[in-house]
Amino acid sequence: MSRDAAMVRLSERLESAHRVTVVTGAGVSAASGVPTFRGAGGLWRNYRAEDLATLAAFDRDPRLVWEWYAWRRELVRAARPNRAHEVLAAWSRRFPRFRLITQNVDGLHERAGTENVIRFHGSLWEVSCRDDCGRVPRRWPDERTFEDLPPRCSGCEGFLRPAVIWFGEPIDPEVLAAATEALDCDVCLAVGTSAVVYPAAGLVTGAGALGAFTAEINPESTPASGAVDAAIAGPAEAVLDELDRLLGPP
Numbered sequence: 308m309s310r311d312a313a314m315v316r317l318s319e320r321l322e323s324a325h326r327v328t329v330v331t332g333a334g335v336s337a338a339s340g341v342p343t344f345r346g347a348g349g350l351w352r353n354y355r356a357e358d359l360a361t362l363a364a365f366d367r368d369p370r371l372v373w374e375w376y377a378w379r380r381e382l383v384r385a386a387r388p389n390r391a392h393e394v395l396a397a398w399s400r401r402f403p404r405f406r407l408i409t410q411n412v413d414g415l416h417e418r419a420g421t422e423n424v425i426r427f428h429g430s431l432w433e434v435s436c437r438d439d440c441g442r443v444p445r446r447w448p449d450e451r452t453f454e455d456l457p458p459r460c461s462g463c464e465g466f467l468r469p470a471v472i473w474f475g476e477p478i479d480p481e482v483l484a485a486a487t488e489a490l491d492c493d494v495c496l497a498v499g500t501s502a503v504v505y506p507a508a509g510l511v512t513g514a515g516a517l518g519a520f521t522a523e524i525n526p527e528s529t530p531a532s533g534a535v536d537a538a539i540a541g542p543a544e545a546v547l548d549e550l551d552r553l554l555g556p557p
């Protein structure tokens with residue numbers, strides 16, 4: 308199918324859709340200047356995400372892991388949502404039942420005003436006690452720029468950690484339940500994700516298996532490209548803008 312034909316097919320499906328679920332990854336924030344994990348610019352001080360985003364890495368060197376998160380917090384704090392975030396925010400009000408499942412921890416979807424965001428991998432802006440000491444909530448918002456790293460838990464004097472899901476950790480059961488429920492939809496769209504990190508990578512094909520029309524937007528092909536009904540090659544900020552214009556006014 309040509310790109311134009313895929314765009315028309317997807318926009319027709321969206322026009323008649325009531326329940327739309329979008330699964331996003333780091334590529335959605337690329338145009339805001341937030342580096343993706345894989346591909347050019349994905350390394351931080353020569354470390355891959357897999358080297359730092361684990362509890363074992365944190366226990367080995369909590370300061371190093373916090374430095375990575377502190378760097379990302381400041382970078383994202385200075386960033387602004389881009390056109391991709393804006394279109395998805397508008398769609399969250401346009402469709403009667405819209406869910407956005409994001410693997411991103413940057414909070415840019417929320418800052419763009421998106422409703423019904425399911426934060427699959429947690430938030431860069433929340434912290435929890437490394438030891439879950441029980442004297443503090445399980446997780447809570449903390450957007451400060453920490454002077455001393457790693458920050459300490461006020462309950463037990465142990466370390467605080469970013470309240471994000473690390474490799475090897477389970478998805479929060481309530482979040483997983485909400486995401487699974489969102490797969491029952493008319494159109495499911497994967498945007499800006501390399502589709503290699505599970506269980507998130509299985510969401511779009513899961514929606515397809517339940518009968519949804521599935522599509523992908525990504526400048527590169529991914530393991531999901533061959534499995535979706537329409538794979539559209541291009542950057543999210545341009546393709547979503549084009550789709551929004553094809554849809555016309557709500």
Ligand code: OAD
Nearest residue numbers: 332333334337343344345356410499500501504527542543
């Ligand atoms: P990745 O960094 O793996 O993939 C980013 C994807 O975005 C790639 O497929 C790029 O081709 C695509 N891309 C780049 N620029 C784009 C643009 N302007 N528009 C659309 N797509 C673009 O990011 P994720 O798939 O989100 O998890 O990674 C999944 C998880 O791996 C992350 O949530 C994180 C990471 O390690 C944890 O930390 C647990």
